[in-house]
Amino acid sequence: SSIPGTPxxxxxxxxxxxxxxNYN
Incomplete structure (x- = not known):
């Protein structure tokens, strides 16, 4: 996708x- 981290x-x-x- 174009935006990293988008659900x-x-x-x-x-x-x-x-x-x-979320889990860092």
Whole structure:
């Protein structure tokens, strides 16, 4: 997706970014 960490168009990379942001 165009914006890292967005749950709307969460691709493989976005999913990892979201996980690291939420569980850092």
């Amino acid at each position: 709307i168009e969460a691709g493989p990379f976005d999913t990892v970014v979201l996980f690291k942001i």
